[in-house]
Amino acid sequence: MNSENTAAIEALDVAKHFGQVEAVKGVSFCVNAGEIFGFLGPNGAGKTTTINMLTGLARPDHGRISYFGRDYTANLKKAQHLMGVVPDESNLYPEMSGLDNLSFCASLYGMGKKERETRSRELLASFGLTDASKRAFGGYSRGMKRRLTIAAGIIHHPKILFLDEPTTGVDVASARRIRELIAGLKSSGTTVFLTTHYIEEAQRLCDRIAFIVDGRIVRMDAVAELLRQTHGKHVVELTTSGSLTQMREEVLRGFSNVEFEFPADNILRSITEQALALAPLIRFLEERGIAVTEARAVKPSLEDVFIRVTGIEVDRMKKEKEKKGPQ
Amino acid sequence: MKQWIAFWNIFSKDIRTYYLKPPNLSWGIIFPLAWTLMFFIRSGGDVDLFALLPGVMTMSILFGTTSLLSVTITFEKKGRSFERLLLAPISLEYLMLAKTSGAIMFGAINAFVPLIIAAFIVDLGAVSWALLICGVVLTSVVSTFLGLFIAVAVSEVFEAQTFSNFFRFPMVFLCGLFFPIERLPVFLRPLSYVLPLTYGGDILQGAVNQSALMPSALSLAALVVFCAGLFLLSVRTIRVKWIC
Numbered sequence A: 001m002n003s004e005n006t007a008a009i010e011a012l013d014v015a016k017h018f019g020q021v022e023a024v025k026g027v028s029f030c031v032n033a034g035e036i037f038g039f040l041g042p043n044g045a046g047k048t049t050t051i052n053m054l055t056g057l058a059r060p061d062h063g064r065i066s067y068f069g070r071d072y073t074a075n076l077k078k079a080q081h082l083m084g085v086v087p088d089e090s091n092l093y094p095e096m097s098g099l100d101n102l103s104f105c106a107s108l109y110g111m112g113k114k115e116r117e118t119r120s121r122e123l124l125a126s127f128g129l130t131d132a133s134k135r136a137f138g139g140y141s142r143g144m145k146r147r148l149t150i151a152a153g154i155i156h157h158p159k160i161l162f163l164d165e166p167t168t169g170v171d172v173a174s175a176r177r178i179r180e181l182i183a184g185l186k187s188s189g190t191t192v193f194l195t196t197h198y199i200e201e202a203q204r205l206c207d208r209i210a211f212i213v214d215g216r217i218v219r220m221d222a223v224a225e226l227l228r229q230t231h232g233k234h235v236v237e238l239t240t241s242g243s244l245t246q247m248r249e250e251v252l253r254g255f256s257n258v259e260f261e262f263p264a265d266n267i268l269r270s271i272t273e274q275a276l277a278l279a280p281l282i283r284f285l286e287e288r289g290i291a292v293t294e295a296r297a298v299k300p301s302l303e304d305v306f307i308r309v310t311g312i313e314v315d316r317m318k319k320e321k322e323k324k325g326p327q
Numbered sequence B: 001m002k003q004w005i006a007f008w009n010i011f012s013k014d015i016r017t018y019y020l021k022p023p024n025l026s027w028g029i030i031f032p033l034a035w036t037l038m039f040f041i042r043s044g045g046d047v048d049l050f051a052l053l054p055g056v057m058t059m060s061i062l063f064g065t066t067s068l069l070s071v072t073i074t075f076e077k078k079g080r081s082f083e084r085l086l087l088a089p090i091s092l093e094y095l096m097l098a099k100t101s102g103a104i105m106f107g108a109i110n111a112f113v114p115l116i117i118a119a120f121i122v123d124l125g126a127v128s129w130a131l132l133i134c135g136v137v138l139t140s141v142v143s144t145f146l147g148l149f150i151a152v153a154v155s156e157v158f159e160a161q162t163f164s165n166f167f168r169f170p171m172v173f174l175c176g177l178f179f180p181i182e183r184l185p186v187f188l189r190p191l192s193y194v195l196p197l198t199y200g201g202d203i204l205q206g207a208v209n210q211s212a213l214m215p216s217a218l219s220l221a222a223l224v225v226f227c228a229g230l231f232l233l234s235v236r237t238i239r240v241k242w243i244c
């Protein structure tokens, strides 16, 4: 391996248990320098535990952790100057202002006063927090807290940024803004390790993704590669005026060369290798008193891949998350 | 890396956010004042201030330092902001020195409050200042590290406070500050000699009254050993319990 394509992060058979719970059961992966790597999984899958082990907040039972080709397993402290960490809960000082919090975080990395002030103000501006810079962090809204916590994570220009569920619990606009910031970091050369349970987010942001379920990586690949496997198929979704429940068998019999799914009472999805001529299907339904009110081609998504690989319903994952909510 | 920048900012942040707050200031100033006053009133104004001073100074240090560690350490651990410090590229030993340096300074300053008050009442000309300052600083370090040891051993702020009282009050009575060790029951005496405050208090007795039980070199050495032991034990506890 030459130095140019040395992995930024390399984990080899890293495992961790807490009492009876095997939180992480020996995961191995590489994160290439400059990419956004997604760690995608449901609650309790072991995402945070993995980040804690990689950053030196938890001690692995066994395994090896390397950064840029150097083994730091025995002394992760030595690698901490390389990394920025944005935890799943904001852990800044509530009684200090946004500006003071950032400046304090910068000082932990040895940055001088002038440099700290400049960098803090620059980040406050680019995260849209200049107006709130003098206010106590404790009084920030959830989205503002998230943004300041991310700013604190990158204050010292880390080579690698760990983001633990950066958009959980923030509104749509804030989430979009955070995603833009993350994309911006990638273009400035930062390697990003991102955990999330939002599949669309992972699809939009990440270069490569690992699905983690129950402490194990069940699938890991480039997003483009994961999608390509569903790309071969043509999926069309028809919405109808009435219920299709009584008619399922008949439809399946009538078009035996087509694979169908019925995601809802009045929705029918056809999955075929070749583009399907829709007229016969629409006519077939109309003859039975059901009008097709809408037809659209469905683009393949990572969600389908995720469900196929993990067997986990995406909606369930989201709901659990929203119930729990972040700080 | 410029580690001193991290050290200085951790120190000054703690001073600003905790030490200069009224509740903490009160520990250091009002509490020793109240004690002095209590003894003063009890003796009907006819009190030997010199006999009282080492004890009051030691207590000011003990209560001033130990009560702060439950905030700067246990509270920050509970609120997770301590994680940020653990992620900083500075060694754990250095970090803990930075986190305790404020309390050490605070404790030493507290010790001088009763001394300054006494200076208005009696002549302090006979005090050996060099020994006094050594004694105050080392006592402050040792009681801070005792507070640290308690703060890292528990996970709740109230536990830290309860446990420090569990140590503090018996120590005040056993370390010869207000009841001479010779007057303690025989079976309690060995206990006195395993308490760091016995040595701190004895140094101050020597410095103020020239009436130390032990040679000051011995007491100073004992304090240094206690400081090192408590600090290393605390750091080890953090390594084992917090980075698990």
Ligand SMILES: Nc1ncnc2c1ncn2[C@@H]1O[C@H](COP(=O)(O)OP(=O)(O)OP(=O)(O)O)[C@@H](O)[C@H]1O
Pocket (backbone or CB within 6 Å): A018, A021, A022, A023, A024, A041, A042, A043, A044, A045, A046, A047, A048, A049, A050, A088
């Ligand atoms: N300190 C701990 N003590 C005991 N069990 C723990 C501890 N930390 C994590 N666990 C357990 O390890 C498993 C993995 O937890 P982890 O927090 O890594 O999951 P996660 O993927 O980050 O979940 P979430 O999406 O809810 O954040 C869970 O079963 C959890 O209960």
Ligand SMILES: [Mg+2]
Pocket (backbone or CB within 6 Å): A047, A048, A049, A088, A164
């Ligand atoms: Mg988590």
